[in-house]
Amino acid sequence: MQIIILSFLCFLPAFLAAENFEKDVLLPRISGGEDVYPYDFPWQTSIQYHTGYHFCGGALIDAYWVLTAAHCMDNQQPNQIRVVLGEHTLSVTEETEQYRNISRIIVNPFFNGARPEFNYFLPYDLALLELTTPVNLNYYVKPISLPDQNLSYSKRVCIVTGWGKTGVNADGSDILQMAEINTLDNNVCRYTWGYYIYYGNICVYTYGVTPCQGDSGGPLVCLDTKGYVLAGISSWGDVDCGDHPSIYTRITENLAWIHDVIDNDGHH
Numbered sequence: 240m241q242i243i244i245l246s247f248l249c250f251l252p253a254f255l256a257a258e259n260f261e262k263d264v265l266l267p268r269i270s271g272g273e274d275v276y277p278y279d280f281p282w283q284t285s286i287q288y289h290t291g292y293h294f295c296g297g298a299l300i301d302a303y304w305v306l307t308a309a310h311c312m313d314n315q316q317p318n319q320i321r322v323v324l325g326e327h328t329l330s331v332t333e334e335t336e337q338y339r340n341i342s343r344i345i346v347n348p349f350f351n352g353a354r355p356e357f358n359y360f361l362p363y364d365l366a367l368l369e370l371t372t373p374v375n376l377n378y379y380v381k382p383i384s385l386p387d388q389n390l391s392y393s394k395r396v397c398i399v400t401g402w403g404k405t406g407v408n409a410d411g412s413d414i415l416q417m418a419e420i421n422t423l424d425n426n427v428c429r430y431t432w433g434y435y436i437y438y439g440n441i442c443v444y445t446y447g448v449t450p451c452q453g454d455s456g457g458p459l460v461c462l463d464t465k466g467y468v469l470a471g472i473s474s475w476g477d478v479d480c481g482d483h484p485s486i487y488t489r490i491t492e493n494l495a496w497i498h499d500v501i502d503n504d505g506h507h
């Protein structure tokens with residue numbers, strides 16, 4: 240089994256090579272999904288170069304802030320990238336899109352091993368993008384709620400979304416894809432991925448449904464008493480987008496960091 244990082248970037252963590260992984264780093268997308276009903280997921284963000292090239296997903300959590308995967312920001316500068324909200328079909332201008340530039344990229348300080356999680360694969364794979372001007376919140380563009388601290392969101396049916404590849408040999412999807420998917424107990428996920436899985440991960444698996452290259456950074460949302468909440472951000476998975484659990488970064492383990500950043504940003 241090989242690991243793939245679910246972005247459309249060419250990126251290889253150095254410690255992977257050191258551990259003699261067979262890895263392949265790609266750009267993310269969902270295999271086994273279906274077209275979303277337009278604007279049902281108004282927090283879904285496309286992260287692009289200024290050329291319009293989509294390489295990762297994200298989740299709007301506030302009019303000024305998008306949450307994505309830290310590995311999507313490897314070697315990126317704020318002025319090289321933009322975010323698009325209110326997007327449905329990437330190639331079509333639907334007049335609902337809002338384009339914003341980025342003023343700051345803030346990577347989780349524990350990403351890639353400043354702590355005991357060093358031995359896990361891509362620990363704390365999260366980054367916050369600050370928009371230079373806030374998006375206008377409307378029917379097409381809405382933030383996703385953050386979860387409660389003490390909910391595990393395991394053993395549920397939740398939803399993944401993204402414009403990533405629809406199969407290992409397919410292209411990225413032009414229309415945003417969604418799929419229902421089961422969330423696993425981490426101990427069950429370890430049957431497949433062993434010690435790469437730590438408490439800050441949440442694994443998803445449903446036969447025939449797999450996030451794939453181009454889906455990295457995109458959201459896993461679960462229905463809760465207050466509506467949909469953000470349970471995870473797409474991090475990595477099987478290189479062939481095959482029939483194995485995919486790994487998200489668990490938001491409940493990162494709430495303190497998220498609040499530290501966005502509650503002290505000068506916008507609130």
Ligand SMILES: *[C@@H]1O[C@H](CO)[C@@H](O)[C@H](O)[C@H]1NC(C)=O
Pocket residue numbers: 289318340
């Ligand atoms: C966003 O950044 C691009 C590239 O630097 C620039 O051309 C464009 O004018 C910027 N847009 C806004 C609204 O600042």
Ligand SMILES: *[C@@H]1O[C@H](CO)[C@@H](O)[C@H](O)[C@H]1NC(C)=O
Pocket residue numbers: 387388389
């Ligand atoms: C945590 O869980 C307990 C019981 O399961 C519940 O009563 C409490 O409200 C929860 N706290 C938060 C912050 O969600």
